[in-house]
Amino acid sequence: MALLAAILLPGACDGPHSVLDPAGDQAAHLHGLLNLMLWVCGIMYALVLGFLAWALWRTIRRRDAAPPGPDESQRPLRIGLGAWAGLVVAGLILLSTASFLVDRSLAAAREHEALSIRITAHQWWWRVAYRDPASGEWIETANELYLPAGRTARLELVAEDVIHSFWVPNLSGKLDVIPGRTNLLDITPRRVGWYRGNCAEFCGLQHTLMALDVRVAPPEEFSAWLAAQAASASQPSDPVLARGQDLFVNGTCAACHVVRGTPADGRSGPDLTHVGTRRSIAGGALPMNRGNLQGWFLNPEALKPGTLMPAVVLPSQEADALARYLEWLK
Template sequence: MSGLQSALEPAGEQAAGIHGLFWLMMLVCGAMYLLVLGGVAWTLWRAFRRRRPASEPTIDPPDIGLNRGMLGWAGLIVVGLTVLITASFLVERNIAAARARDALEVRVTGHQWWWRIEYRDPRTGGWIETANELHLPLGRTTRVALGSADVIHSFWVPNIAQKLDVIPGRINLLDLTPTRPGWFRGQCAEFCGVQHAHMAFDVKVDAPEDFERWLAGQAKAAAIPADPVAARGQQVVTGGQCAMCHTIRGTPSTGRAGPDLTHFGSRRSVAAGTLTMSRGAVQGWIAQPQALKPGTMMPPVALSGPDADAASRYLMELQ
């Protein structure tokens, strides 16, 4: 699974504000740190320079209370804290103000250990479901409603916006306004179980017209396979164990326990970023999910060699 993942390379309005605040804090705190080190060095230099012989009696300096040096240090601390508090307030206000009336509505639900993603269809008002891959229109704000089906997760795309906890029984709103096209990597940033490290997702930022075409394609039902091997694979997938947990629109598969597979083959990864999408990865995941992602809710599916080949070919054709 590839994609840029760095909070130091912002590709969204929210991330850019946080990035600027980070460097301001580094500048202010770094300057204060150097001043403290300078004061310590100056004090030590004066102490060694004025060191008296052991026989000479020492006289304690008079207590003169606060002096100008102490007041100066206090003033620097107050100014530094004021700058940081003001900047933090302004960044948070700008992030909160990003919510536009024409924002794209997306629902993201965290599961152990994958992401259910649903888009509001602008034509029908219904919801278009995918999984483990988030597509965003360039330059437009997307309002993400975050919820959890089990435990606490945390949704984070470092290049585009801040992280936000995903809490059972609560909906948290996060705005994403990407400013640069490309692929980015998101992940769960809150330990949520043994496969927390394998709960990632791809993020694709497209030009608005490309995003609209992609969303219209995702709204369609699965295509009927023309290849006889893939047709056999459709029978295996939709008439067997897979149909109990997965939905493939336009087929008898209507399960809700696992990810929607209607356009599974168009995604870049298998099992929430655990494996790169390929027929071999799909076959391995179907046969031995516990060997690849121990603790996952996906049960092993025992298929013969020809059936496994047919099922993987069918799933890869779900574009």
């Protein structure tokens, strides 16, 4: 099902959400290997059908003829079987060699300096943290991955709860994310645009609503974005936004979420310091807008059954103030 989705669904990206549209070095290597396998297996299949048709034709043609002698009938069969075995061995050697070379090319990026990104899989969302090249500190966001075009990013993949699998079909192959283990995946994107990542391992009830929006940006755009993400949240001057901040900091939200620059320092949920800049919320379940934000925190179970986020019970005016504040966090 995950493979079918990766080939057919447009998702939240600019182009097709597909392994057939590579936009990075690793995906291009895998796409080349896929094409080679299709050609080799397709030729083998065509030859099988051709030999089957030839055998049937010979059988029909010789139905009324005298049967051949033992030597006459066995010699073509031995030659044909020998040639076929040689062709199969040659095809397997070709595919094995190509697979080995692609594996080496996927690992080669690790020999160079790479942008370090740590991705933690949760049920059912992604925690994304970037190591600041200047300070060495980690800059955290959630459910959205920014990558600079033309530069290798090394992803450190860990799982908080169950086994997940990280996969951005246009940019790389998939890699399991396992509790207690750190797996490394290198991505070198080449084409600017938006792409969609998935969890490709069934990880619970809302597995299909565990998406990751991936932005490949020009280097200068990425640097500006990362600098903005490193900044703490501003203090609102508008009374409604100030009321929303007060509800967030002094209510139940602060127990699970961080907004840097405020006393809210919960760690069990996503960092919301700049949540208003994201394209979606709830692990890709809903587009980012004020109405969806309000619906999500008032009744998350109705929108994503099984989620660990509790409902926030507020009167309508206070719910609107909280939603406005969250949308304002940019």
